[in-house]
Amino acid sequence: MDSAPASLKPRKSPVQARSLATVGALHTATIQVLTRQGLSGCTTTRVAERAGMSVGSLYQYYPNRDALLAAVLDKHLDGVAGAVEHACRIHRDQPVSAMASALATAFLAAKLHDPQESKALYAVAADRGGAELAARAHARIVAAIAAMLTSAPDARFDDPSTTATIALNALIGPVRAWLEGHAQAGFEARLEEHLVRLLTAYLETYRLRP
């Protein structure tokens, strides 16, 4: 995600079975190399090698290194955003406390589904092209959360968008800390419990007096 944006779109739509497998192998390989060698060590040759193909083949699917990284990041973000959107849709019109725990749980599940992947992609998201994608995904999720919040029967949010942004990022922070290893052992065990507590406490401050 270093140089000019250029065209970050994949070269051929992976419709055929073989293409799908190849693209999948590339994504997996990218995550692995990212994990082992870091962003700057994630070279096209290394990714291709790990994916069991030649560099040339990699370039048959992606016009350049940045496009590959962007694709992998995008897929990941899309998965997380989708999961959260789904949870938000499911919990409309429920009490805020239900919303809070559903949101925390759904986000955590999505992010920790493949911790390796989640962690590896932080570096990609930090660079130029990745920031754009991350911003878009955040916006999607914030919109979903805000919509859910607005539907709560027992609370009133004067600025649902801001509250949603705070809520989302209050989850993101601790999860990221855990993934990046800025936490002592045993943190994970209590992570969900604490996140639910955090979010519930925050959202309930918007509860209507009965």
Add this chain to the structure above:
Amino acid sequence: MDSAPASLKPRKSPVQARSLATVGALHTATIQVLTRQGLSGCTTTRVAERAGMSVGSLYQYYPNRDALLAAVLDKHLDGVAGAVEHACRIHRDQPVSAMASALATAFLAAKLHDPQESKALYAVAADRGGAELAARAHARIVAAIAAMLTSAPDARFDDPSTTATIALNALIGPVRAWLEGHAQAGFEARLEEHLVRLLTAYLETYRLRP
């Protein structure tokens, strides 16, 4: 933060006045180049040039590029950690609500003191060498927060360390989102207010029944 860890320590202890000024210039220049060109565009030559010296001189102060980046990151993290530690010391033995708002305010002030710098260094922290430093700084801050929490007269924390970690990272998340631009306009204005609310709500769940 790309290659082998090697020795990331500065070469000479900056005791003389001139050294101090030079090192300062290098740090400033590094932030600027990082901001304008990104991590991969942050070359030693460019940093030296912007700092008004030759590459050779840069290498008089740092054994390699990674050491320079690490030093800049370290200084930043140290500043933030120090500020939070200070706030925590000051607010020992106070009610949790006071702790909550003090913590949120202090962290926000430290992080937004030079937003440019804060933002630029995320990319550095994301690559290998930086993670280590960030982890250390986090640990320091968590320890300070935990100590403060433990002293609260009106609350009881069964696992102060975990609560501190959650609290810290619940702040980090939204601040980072703001710095990286994953937030709509007008977010900053209400950031502090929301963070205080978030943290207060969370910590008060540990309040003792009177």
Add this chain to the structure above:
Amino acid sequence: MDSAPASLKPRKSPVQARSLATVGALHTATIQVLTRQGLSGCTTTRVAERAGMSVGSLYQYYPNRDALLAAVLDKHLDGVAGAVEHACRIHRDQPVSAMASALATAFLAAKLHDPQESKALYAVAADRGGAELAARAHARIVAAIAAMLTSAPDARFDDPSTTATIALNALIGPVRAWLEGHAQAGFEARLEEHLVRLLTAYLETYRLRP
């Protein structure tokens, strides 16, 4: 015209009608790609694509890229050489002035028949393999001109070969300048007239005193 000479001969003699059409399509496509993308942009894939076939098929007709380029150049040179030979045969035993204008006219017509093609092939002729072919074509034409000159009843050439070489290349120079665009607008209009004048003047210096 890049690598080792190897075998520059076409793979199959294009006797069948389909082969003929295919080869023709390849030649046309080559000229077009050469014109639009330059010699180094003239890749086998692009040529095949423009010719409406796959790379594999291209290799059915030519063993490698250089062979294709050589064939296209050769065909072009053969056409020009043939036209000039024909003109020379026709004008044997005529006065030098008639020879001069016939030669200039015939050469010009042959070269400007497809200016695009003529121009595109200069780059091919400039690289290694092409020089050989060009030299051969030149030799053929020089021989034809020399033979014609020798038959002139009103002139005597002590070194017909050298004179023929000069004559031919005195035509080539201006035509090439025109094709490559080293000439102001309006040059073409007067090109033939001037070439006839040039050649006539030159050859008449060999006229016998009556």
Add this chain to the structure above:
Amino acid sequence: MDSAPASLKPRKSPVQARSLATVGALHTATIQVLTRQGLSGCTTTRVAERAGMSVGSLYQYYPNRDALLAAVLDKHLDGVAGAVEHACRIHRDQPVSAMASALATAFLAAKLHDPQESKALYAVAADRGGAELAARAHARIVAAIAAMLTSAPDARFDDPSTTATIALNALIGPVRAWLEGHAQAGFEARLEEHLVRLLTAYLETYRLRP
């Protein structure tokens, strides 16, 4: 001279002694590699190697391969153009016959001063970036010749520019043929004599009747 034009300017003006020597070595090496390996074999690594330096150093002086080739070509063309301009200036106001032989002689001398160089650069001039430079040099020379012709006391040129273009290219053709080897042995010996004859005959067709 293959890809986008970009910046074809040298990177640093070779003012210091060392730079001058380095640039000189690069030019010489370029000609040599061009001669031995052709345009497509003229790689930056090979040129640097032959010049006794590393690729990195080459790139200290030229931003890319095309810029190097352009610089070498430009220097050559400038030398030739300068020589011809000089001759034209010297022979103003002289009879056309004097002009003719002076022009032929001067051009020949300039072009054959370093035949290797002249020959090697044809391929460079044939590619995109080179064509531009060649066109400019041609224009300069044509202007000089036209100015000279106009000053002839014993002739009248209705379209000096076109006549100059024809004259120049009628010289270029045979010289190029010789350099590229499209001529039998012994051609060189009589080249000058024939070129003078050719040009004299052509220009005298514009002589005023006495």
Add this chain to the structure above:
DNA sequence: CATGAATGAGTCTTCATTCAT
């Protein structure tokens, strides 16, 4: 001590050519 030219390993990317389908 400062300088900045030189080095060259290491990246990305292209494209001629092959060969399984």
Add this chain to the structure above:
DNA sequence: GATGAATGAAGACTCATTCAT
């Protein structure tokens, strides 16, 4: 026969690092 995905050698170019001046 035709196809076009896969290969991988080779080229352009960068940049961390060193060292002669």
